[in-house]
Amino acid sequence: MTDPDLWQKWSAARVRAAHQAPYLAAALLSLHPVMVTGTRGELRRFPADTGWRVYVEVEELARQSVREVAFWLVHQVTHLLREHARRYPGGVVELLPEEQQAWNLATDAEINDDLTADISDLTSDIPPETAAPTRPGLPPDTTTPARHDLPPDVTTPALLGLPDGWTAEQYWQALREAAHRHEQPEHDHPPHPPTAPGDCGSGCDGLPRAWNRDDLPPALSPTAARLTALDTARRIRERLNAQDDVPAGWRRWAGQVLEPTVSWRRHLSARVRHGLAQAAGRADYTYRRPSRRAAALPGVVLPSLHRPLPSVTVLIDTSGSITETMLAQALAEVTGVLRAMGIARRLLTVITCDARAYRPQTLTRISDLRLDGGGGTDLRAGFAAALSTRPPPDLIIAITDGRTPWPHRPPRTRVIVALLDPAGQAPEWAQTVHVEGAS
Numbered sequence: 021m022t023d024p025d026l027w028q029k030w031s032a033a034r035v036r037a038a039h040q041a042p043y044l045a046a047a048l049l050s051l052h053p054v055m056v057t058g059t060r061g062e063l064r065r066f067p068a069d070t071g072w073r074v075y076v077e078v079e080e081l082a083r084q085s086v087r088e089v090a091f092w093l094v095h096q097v098t099h100l101l102r103e104h105a106r107r108y109p110g111g112v113v114e115l116l117p118e119e120q121q122a123w124n125l126a127t128d129a130e131i132n133d134d135l136t137a138d139i140s141d142l143t144s145d146i147p148p149e150t151a152a153p154t155r156p157g158l159p160p161d162t163t164t165p166a167r168h169d170l171p172p173d174v175t176t177p178a179l180l181g182l183p184d185g186w187t188a189e190q191y192w193q194a195l196r197e198a199a200h201r202h203e204q205p206e207h208d209h210p211p212h213p214p215t216a217p218g219d220c221g222s223g224c225d226g227l228p229r230a231w232n233r234d235d236l237p238p239a240l241s242p243t244a245a246r247l248t249a250l251d252t253a254r255r256i257r258e259r260l261n262a263q264d265d266v267p268a269g270w271r272r273w274a275g276q277v278l279e280p281t282v283s284w285r286r287h288l289s290a291r292v293r294h295g296l297a298q299a300a301g302r303a304d305y306t307y308r309r310p311s312r313r314a315a316a317l318p319g320v321v322l323p324s325l326h327r328p329l330p331s332v333t334v335l336i337d338t339s340g341s342i343t344e345t346m347l348a349q350a351l352a353e354v355t356g357v358l359r360a361m362g363i364a365r366r367l368l369t370v371i372t373c374d375a376r377a378y379r380p381q382t383l384t385r386i387s388d389l390r391l392d393g394g395g396g397t398d399l400r401a402g403f404a405a406a407l408s409t410r411p412p413p414d415l416i417i418a419i420t421d422g423r424t425p426w427p428h429r430p431p432r433t434r435v436i437v438a439l440l441d442p443a444g445q446a447p448e449w450a451q452t453v454h455v456e457g458a459s
């Protein structure tokens with residue numbers, strides 16, 4: 021793009037977008053514009069791709085108001101921050117084109133729900149000169165629509181006949197069900213969902229588009245995008261702490277990003293359960309002695325466990341770099357799973373370890389745990405201590421930032437590593453779970 025007026029319009033739109041949603045300012049600045057010509061119409065939503073490149077059709081930029089462009093920038097950066105491409109249901113099974121469009125509608129409904137809140141809450145506070153800065157040579161933004169107007173071509177939950185506040189997955193499911201009812205003429209059905217009036221690009225579903233410029237380096241790598249999301253979530257948290265208003269969808273999102281308790285917890289639980297099941301698998305399930313549950317099911321002989329339950333040692337890295345909150349959370353999770361599996365306290369040993377291993381503890385309560393340590397890290401000492409018991413434990417769960425030397429050879433005992441630092445290392449022979457939000 022050579023026209024300086026258009027560059028100014030682009031900058032003005034970005035400034036205005038950052039005023040509309042100040043917590044998105046850093047994310048908006050990360051968007052890299054790629055100027056495109058000759059695809060007018062298709063690109064009227066300024067679509068983005070998963071590399072945070074935003075495709076700016078020059079004629080569209082000239083035609084639309086600063087307010088409209090600002091709206092679309094906030095909209096597209098929201099697709100990226102909320103990882104709609106990763107959440108695309110077609111990642112698991114291939115979808116029909118109309119289902120792909122339904123995902124675009126569903127994600128738009130999730131986004132615009134909050135954007136309309138933003139616009140009605142915030143635009144009234146913006147002085148016009150800040151909202152749309154003009155410079156000599158740039159004509160005033162006369163095309164600005166009325167204050168509470170959204171650009172045309174915007175999907176809201178109301179337009180889909182669905183309530184506010186749902187996730188994209190919920191809207192998508194409802195749209196699919198509505199489409200299915202529509203195929204059955206005997207049913208009275210709500211109006212057929214409108215077809216997607218525009219395309220939000222790969223940023224919405226991760227699928228390639230003709231205009232994508234994958235030859236250009238991405239504006240943000242996946243890691244940088246993750247950091248931008250964390251930063252954005254922290255800004256939202258700060259605003260909430262300062263009693264500033266943030267739309268509900270963004271509040272929820274920030275909570276999920278900063279405390280992703282569900283994902284890693286489930287994952288860790290699954291790993292621990294699996295590890296225990298495999299350890300217990302070495303015990304015989306036998307029909308020789310009837311299970312006590314058999315009494316409740318007359319005529320059915322249930323297998324009973326012939327050998328004792330597996331024993332577990334939790335190895336905790338207590339070197340200086342670890343945050344206690346996260347340690348406590350990871351440990352609470354581990355012990356919760358063990359309790360649910362019926363592992364008696366006497367079968368659970370905790371060993372804290374920095375550069376050396378401390379005395380093994382058998383816990384009654386988590387709060388009784390002594391977090392000895394605080395020095396350098398060498399978990400090999402912890403492994404040696406754990407494996408020195410007779411018999412050795414059936415399962416070792418190591419909670420660590422991974423900044424430690426590991427035993428060169430895999431121990432004979434199964435090992436699960438709960439890794440608190442994404443940059444930390446776990447050995448190949450261990451099952452690893454990344455505990456997010458630890459650092």
Ligand SMILES: [Zn+2]
Nearest residue numbers: 095099128220
């Ligand atoms: Zn969209």
